Amino acid sequence: MCGINVLNFDAKEFVAALDAAQGAHLDWSRKILRAAVLRTDLCADVVQKNAHELCLFGQFLESHNIAFNALHAERSKQLSHVHKQMHDAIRNIAGPISQGLPGKEQDFDLFERTQAELLEHLAYFKTHAIHHYTQVDNLTGLPLRQRLEQDFARKRPTCQGQLALMFIDVDHFKSINDFYGHHIGDKVLQHLVVQTHNLLAPGQSMYRYGGEEFIITACNVPDANTAHAQAEFIREFLNETPIIMESGEALNISVTIGIAIAQPQEPLEKLIERADQAMYIGKKQGRNRVICAPTEESIQLLNDSKTGASKFSGSSL
The missing domain is CATH 3.30.70.270 (Reverse transcriptase/Diguanylate cyclase domain)
Incomplete structure (x- = not known):
């Protein structure tokens, strides 16, 4: 029996929100780079342990959790995990920078890797959301x-x-x-x-x-x-x-x-x-x-x- 997801899933809204969240994430990345180059302090939503929940992208993940799980539950977990890892890496980098010291190379490598994985996951979810919109009925969750x-x-x-x-x-x-x-x-x-x-x-x-x-x-x-x-x-x-x-x-x-x-x-x-x-x-x-x-x-x-x-x-x- 084929699966069914009667979620009233609005794929158009999801894709628009995903694009906005990805834009917010890129703004966040630019803020990190600016702070690293100019040696300025980073905001609290970067250095706190729950920073992955405070950023705009983290709030997007939380508010659209049902939609992410409907599209691919396992990959949704991977996305959340990678997002947290990326914030952990930035927090480790921010400590030395705030003291005028260089960060560790392994932390920067982790940040680059997790950011690349995050963008890869987002591309996957966007593609599948568009596929959902064209092939799945929004009201009933049935294929068209x-x-x-x-x-x-x-x-x-x-x-x-x-x-x-x-x-x-x-x-x-x-x-x-x-x-x-x-x-x-x-x-x-x-x-x-x-x-x-x-x-x-x-x-x-x-x-x-x-x-x-x-x-x-x-x-x-x-x-x-x-x-x-x-x-x-x-x-x-x-x-x-x-x-x-x-x-x-x-x-x-x-x-x-x-x-x-x-x-x-x-x-x-x-x-x-x-x-x-x-x-x-x-x-x-x-x-x-x-x-x-x-x-x-x-x-x-x-x-x-x-x-x-x-x-x-x-x-x-």
Whole structure:
């Protein structure tokens, strides 16, 4: 099962704040160099033991800790450690300088190394935050269409059984937005994603396709009946799991799901189109149901049988 991070992670804000924090760090570095050259005293936020927490960059790390961990928890720890090491090196350098003495070469080497590592970590996080913004939905934390296309191309050759695509649409979503407001509409989508994602099995991934539409891909499905049963389980679970609003009111939601089983060499666009059409049929039939799309082969067989029946009924036998 793919990971999910429903954090309402604002990648644009994060990148802007990261750029500002990096600028503050460079200003701090210039201040250190100026003090070393002119032999002036360094500020308290440089020589204190918790200087790494007092500087503007350290405050940025603390205030954006959740975002850093969401992007890469282990690398976030490394960034914090390197930042502290860099401040420790500067504090060791500042002592002799304040007494008019040269600092130790190993302290300066440590400062240069840790500063280079810090900038390398920042470049990594900025790249991945931009990647997050372009491929991950800010509201739900789900991957978007671009990731769906990439994953489909990667998974399809290795899929042992059938590959099923479920097209999920929230029933009466516009009415929910109109009556309760877009804030509640967003809560509905987040609720649906969290509840549905908890039901996914290995080999299944969920994507936000647009608006109130979501897609689940399920690899290694034995047959269409199994895919239908899995989708029906999701539909029933959501039907029985209302959102409890701040007022205490329970808001029930329902979904209509269209399913299509990928045919040999079938493009993703065509597969999505068939699942979407099946979902639309479900809407027309009253919503809150699961509909399987027929394959082109089964449609042809049905048409052939109808043609044969027509010929038989028109014969003189």
